[in-house]
Amino acid sequence: MAGSAAMEAAAQVYPLTPGFAAAPGVAAPDAPMAGFDLDAWVGGEIRRRRKVRGLSQSALAAAIGVTFQQVQKYERGANRVSASALWKIAQALRCEPGAFFPGYPALGGGAEADGLGPVGRAFLASDGGLALARAWLALTPDRRAALLAAARALAQARPV
Numbered sequence: 001m002a003g004s005a006a007m008e009a010a011a012q013v014y015p016l017t018p019g020f021a022a023a024p025g026v027a028a029p030d031a032p033m034a035g036f037d038l039d040a041w042v043g044g045e046i047r048r049r050r051k052v053r054g055l056s057q058s059a060l061a062a063a064i065g066v067t068f069q070q071v072q073k074y075e076r077g078a079n080r081v082s083a084s085a086l087w088k089i090a091q092a093l094r095c096e097p098g099a100f101f102p103g104y105p106a107l108g109g110g111a112e113a114d115g116l117g118p119v120g121r122a123f124l125a126s127d128g129g130l131a132l133a134r135a136w137l138a139l140t141p142d143r144r145a146a147l148l149a150a151a152r153a154l155a156q157a158r159p160v
Contacts, residue, residue, distance in 0.1 A: 041077070043077040043081070056068075059116070086100065
């Protein structure tokens with residue numbers, strides 16, 4: 001019962017934006033944590049943090065002593081991550097094991113917080129998101145403004 005209370009608290013700390021999924025095929029919960037797939041959430045966080053660190057699945061796999069296919073399964077939530085594997089992954093990605101869980105650090109996980117929120121996490125985990133963020137940082141302020149205006153126009157345009 002305490003676990004469900006923690007999950008409900010996590011839903012309050014990180015209210016998910018509509019349509020946000022931690023991993024492909026995992027829908028955001030409508031009711032507090034209804035149908036929430038924690039394995040897929042943890043996998044999505046592993047993927048996001050791996051991409052932010054600039055590691056390939058093969059590099060992470062080598063660091064933790066598994067195959068890259070196993071890392072793929074972890075990231076999709078197809079295979080559960082054991083406590084010992086999660087510990088090794090956290091060491092390889094230079095974070096605390098609690099960082100992979102919803103509600104961290106508000107649920108007592110520790111002091112590290114990325115401050116991104118669900119939109120920032122989804123953006124960085126999306127295909128091209130990290131590359132776009134890195135390219136953005138290389139732009140001058142006027143080019144950033146022009147790119148932002150173009151992105152807003154594209155977002156409002158009707159699909160062809």
